[in-house]
Amino acid sequence: MQFGLSQEQEMIVETVRSFVEHEIYPHEAEVERTGTVPVELGNEIKQKCIDLGFYACNFPEEVGGAGLSHFDFTLVERELGRGSMALTHFFGRPQNILMACNDEQRERYLLPAVRGERMDALAMTEPDAGSDVRGMKCQAVKDGDDWVVNGSKHFISGAEHADFFIVFIATGVDETPKGPKKRITTFLVDRDTPGFDVRHGYNSVSHKGYKNYILSFDDCRLPQAQVLGEVDGGFAVMNEWLYATRLTVAAFSVGRARRCFDMALNYSAERKQFGQPIGKFQGVGFQIADMITEIDAADWLTLSAAWRLDEGLPSNREIASAKLYASEMLARVTDTTLQIYGGMGLMDDFPIERFWRDARVERIWDGTSEIQRHIISRDLLRPLGA
């Protein structure tokens, strides 16, 4: 077993970290204050990423991406996690699910997305269908060659800048012993489709500037050509391509926690009370020790899950563990760092209060901590018949 990174991987990490420190950090306070990313700034970040060959680096080379492995891409996500999500959004990682495009859809969606010409957003969640995806109400009914869609989606990230949406919509229902379960189909929806509306969502405490939107469909007609994958095949598409997005949350959490930790560590060494650096008080010193131990543990858990994915090994449980542990670790690390900073930690002169607020959503989106625990326990208990 070998734990080090290759020279290429080291350079990827260094380059992305340097990019985040120089191109993202300087704009964070402004984005946080205004709650928005100026269009020119977003485009500038995007163009720089395209020039550096990092845009859509999660896509295979044959469609114009950099063909990074899950492991290498996780390293990229980890370093991006240090920076403001509203800004790193423009570092361009289109949804992998676009690989499910057929030849004709490739030209309209996949290739322009990889080139950075069209941005995408993914829509699944509804007000009454969060973890219970198959309880969704947004539905499409076949009418001739078209589908007529009615319903709404909310909490849609990336919608502000999206040119098209990848939307999961119910196209039927199965009666099961546990009650009715919706059959789901994935659709590609252009922003300007008649009957389709994108509007502001809620004000969230986490990730200011990375806004959430509400999508609504009112007798919106979508031609058959907008179906991504098979009709009623939404779950297949989801399982094949969305499986790994939880790794992104885990990697983000590790990167963000390291940035936060560095601040806690330096502050503990510099801040003096009762005539000595506060880190010398065991109460603080031990917190530093616990934090780095948890961060390292989450880092390895995440990287090993990514490695398993590359090796083609079963990794559903491992990814769930990484997402669960890393996001909960981030909550503890940001909270402890805030405690070490004391009153100043709550003030927006430092980014600590922001890290603390941002961390809260990581335990919720991409599958709540409870859903991850369910996945982990089911994975272990099912083979035993329980």
Added chain:
Amino acid sequence: MKVLVPVKRVIDYNVKVRVKADGSGVDLANVKMSMNPFDEIAVEEAIRLKEAGKAEEVIAVSVGVKQNQETLRTALAMGADRAILVVAADDVHTDIEPLSVAKILKGIVDEEQPGLVLCGKQAIDNDMNATGQMLAALLGWSQGTFASEVNVEDDHAVVTREVDGGLQTIKVAMPTIVTVDLRLNEPRYASLPNIMKAKRKPLDEKTPADYGVDAAPRLEILKTEEPEARAAGIIVGSVDELVEKLKDAGAV
């Protein structure tokens, strides 16, 4: 024309430097090391010359420990074509002195026959600011130091130098040695395709003996000390108060 760019592996500029307990130098064990920032600027300038069609090949050179390979890979990922590593020490704490480095570089220049050597004006670790000048002397070449602008023409180069109190523009005959200053350019990030290509680019490993140089140190470091800690500042409430404090301190 070939361009030779010597690069040094130094303690990263973000790292808080710690003096070793015995005062023999700075603690470099388990510390993040990077390319000397001035050398990064030199690499960038060399790549720009190549992109402008004024240079055919950019060769990065590093003299030091085996780990300098990482520094050279960074240069290759930025866009240098090949690299030469001269392993002159085993211990990361051994600093190869400017004269030894200049002698080794002279050996490499004799072999490679570059038309231009671009190097950082100094390394940020010990601020010697000597290697480029020594190399010029050993080769009998012209030199343009502290460059904030470089224009290479066929048989000469026009170099703008940042000197105390202003800028000085000089014309130097080629081949020449240019040591670069901070404001010459802004080094690029390594692009992802270039990072992936860097490993496949040639990196030759040499020793000082290959160039007939004895790199043993001639200088002895007697003592290394941390700078005195700065006294804490104060925040004044008004301009009047500021003026008063400055008067009290005898500053105005």
